[in-house]
Structures are given as structure tokens and as C-alpha cells.
Amino acid sequence: MTAPYIETRGLSYSYEDADGNLHPALDGVSVSIPRGQFVAVLGHNGSGKSTFAKLLNMILTPTAGEIYVDGQLVSTPSEPDEDTVFDVRRRIGMVHQNPDNQIVASIVEEDVAFGPENLGLATEDIRLRVDASLEAVKMRQYASAAPSRLSGGQKQRVAIAGIIAMLPECVIFDESTSMLDPSGRREVMNTILSLNRGRGITVIHITHDMSEAALADRVIVLSDGRVRLDGAPDEIFARVEEMRSFSLDVPQSTALLYELRGAGFLMPERTMSAAACARYIKDELSRLADAGRESSEG
Ligand code: ADP
Ligand code: MG
Numbered sequence: 001m002t003a004p005y006i007e008t009r010g011l012s013y014s015y016e017d018a019d020g021n022l023h024p025a026l027d028g029v030s031v032s033i034p035r036g037q038f039v040a041v042l043g044h045n046g047s048g049k050s051t052f053a054k055l056l057n058m059i060l061t062p063t064a065g066e067i068y069v070d071g072q073l074v075s076t077p078s079e080p081d082e083d084t085v086f087d088v089r090r091r092i093g094m095v096h097q098n099p100d101n102q103i104v105a106s107i108v109e110e111d112v113a114f115g116p117e118n119l120g121l122a123t124e125d126i127r128l129r130v131d132a133s134l135e136a137v138k139m140r141q142y143a144s145a146a147p148s149r150l151s152g153g154q155k156q157r158v159a160i161a162g163i164i165a166m167l168p169e170c171v172i173f174d175e176s177t178s179m180l181d182p183s184g185r186r187e188v189m190n191t192i193l194s195l196n197r198g199r200g201i202t203v204i205h206i207t208h209d210m211s212e213a214a215l216a217d218r219v220i221v222l223s224d225g226r227v228r229l230d231g232a233p234d235e236i237f238a239r240v241e242e243m244r245s246f247s248l249d250v251p252q253s254t255a256l257l258y259e260l261r262g263a264g265f266l267m268p269e270r271t272m273s274a275a276a277c278a279r280y281i282k283d284e285l286s287r288l289a290d291a292g293r294e295s296s297e298g
Pocket of ligand 1: 015023046047048050
């Protein structure tokens with residue numbers, strides 16, 4: 001067993017209201033994420049997804065529990081030291097939801113250079129990192145463009161380039177595709193997949209899009225601040241009733257299989273591609289037709 005890259009133990013967080021009352025948002029989350037894994041995090045609004053992301057990124061300090069990164073204890077309920085926060089944020093980058101809130105500079109390459117400049121790197125090293133990062137998100141030809149002229153998907157790719165320029169080990173995407181049009185979503189998903197599969201970067205992708213979650217190695221379902229389901233996408237999506245009990249849908253193809261089973265078809269208890277599903281229905285129909293012929297002949 002390789003050591004987990006990120007491990008949380010009993011991780012909890014409560015927000016305090018103006019009257020000093022505590023409202024739990026994350027409640028005893030213990031997960032272990034190996035290096036290089038692509039994890040999708042699902043959960044209806046208010047289930048604690050962003051709180052979880054902010055704890056991992058050390059924007060929030062846990063109310064209870066611990067976070068380990070690469071075997072090292074980095075976050076506990078006591079005030080973290082600044083060096084640890086700086087180091088964790090470099091290693092675990094975060095991309096947010098709104099593409100317009102993440103770009104600070106008025107020229108693309110200056111925006112991407114922002115992080116490496118904060119690391120105090122030499123000018124030529126910064127140049128190399130900026131070029132490589134823009135190349136990685138296929139935005140190099142926009143290096144001197146004004147971010148305001150870019151599409152949402154392009155802006156998110158610039159935001160991702162800014163994170164990659166820090167050479168992170170993990171990137172958390174907090175609903176980073178949710179404000180994009182279908183082509184923007186596709187561009188960003190392709191970028192996320194290339195970071196994960198091409199560079200071995202650990203990915204935590206918070207999303208409401210089941211087709212995106214289906215691309216992950218693992219799906220974690222949060223509800224009321226707790227982990228309710230955790231497994232391979234096929235395994236999780238097959239649990240249609242449980243998913244619905246957490247106000248979540250399943251991919252349309254899975255929902256169709258589920259309804260077909262309910263209607264008496266002998267569909268397998270797993271998810272399948274649309275093409276495999278079509279073949280299955282065809283076989284099932286000819287089996288039923290054969291059975292019908294036999295019974296009328298017999
Ligand atoms: P998600 O990202 O899954 O929608 P969040 O982590 O943002 O969920 O929120 C979890 C819970 O914490 C919700 O009940 C939400 O209302 C509450 N919450 C989130 N942010 C704050 C905040 N800044 N102050 C008070 N309560 C908050
Ligand atoms: Mg959120």
C-alpha cells in the first residue's frame with residue numbers, strides 16, 4: 001500500500017453565526033486519497049463540498065480533526081503557521097467557480113506569472129513556467145491578450161495555467177465548469193483530464209455534472225457534511241435510489257437502465273455505455289420474442 005497523498009481524519013468544520021451558535025458544515029470526514037487519483041465530489045447545495053475544499057486548501061482551520069498531506073500533519077484545530085499554509089497552497093491549488101473572479105492582471109501572461117513571482121523565482125524561470133503552463137492549457141497564443149476578451153472556458157484555462165505554474169501536486173476544482181457553456185465545459189474537462197492523466201496531478205473535482213463525475217476514478221458523495229457514498233463511478237451510479245435520497249441524479253443512461261429493470265427487463269446491475277445498452281436491449285428483446293414463440297408453439 002502506498003501512503004495516501006491526502007488523508008483527512010475526522011475532519012469537521014462549523015460556521016459560527018452572529019449569536020455565537022455553531023452550524024456544522026462538515027462532520028467527521030475521514031478519507032484517504034492516493035497520489036494521482038481523480039476524485040469527483042458530489043453533493044447537493046449546502047452539503048459541505050466547498051467547506052471541504054477550503055479546509056484542504058487551508059483557507060479554513062478545522063473545528064475538529066486533522067489533514068495530512070504526503071504523510072505530514074498540516075492542519076489541526078490550532079492556528080496554522082504561515083509557512084505551512086503557503087506550502088500547502090502551492091502544493092494543492094484551487095480553481096473556483098466564477099471565471100471572472102479569478103483573474104487579477106490585465107494581460108493573460110501577467111496573470112499566470114503572478115504565482116511564480118510570489119515564489120520569488122528568477123525572471124527567466126518565471127518566463128519558462130508561464131510559457132509551459134499556457135502551453136499545457138492550450139492558451140499560449142493568447143499570452144498577450146486581455147483576459148476580459150476571452151470566453152468563460154478560456155478564462156478558466158488561464159486560471160488553471162496560473163495554478164499549474166506553481167507546479168502543484170493536486171488541484172481542487174470547486175464547480176469550475178458550472179458557469180460555462182457546453183464547449184467551455186468540454187475544454188476545461190479536457191484540460192483537467194490532461195493534468196491528471198498526462199502529469200499525474202491529483203484532482204479533486206467538485207461538480208454537479210454526472211457525465212463529468214463518470215470520468216473520475218472515484219466518486220465521493222457528501223450529504224449534510226458527511227461522506228455517504230464512496231467508490232468507483234459505476235458502483236456509485238448503480239445505487240440510484242440512494243443517490244436520489246441525497247437529492248442527486250445519476251447519468252441518464254444509468255437512469256434508463258434502472259427504469260428498464262423496474263419495467264421487468266433483465267438489465268445488468270451496473271452502468272454501461274449507450275452502445276452497450278442498445279446491444280443489451282436488442283438481445284433482451286430477441287430473447288423475449290423467442291420466449292414468446294416457444295410458449296405459443298408449446
Ligand atoms: P456546498 O459547497 O456543498 O454547497 P458549503 O460547504 O458551501 O456547501 O456549505 C455547507 C454548509 O455551511 C451550508 O449549510 C452553508 O449554508 C453553510 N455555510 C457555508 N458558508 C458559510 C458561511 N460563510 N457562513 C455561514 N454558513 C456557511
Ligand atoms: Mg460550494
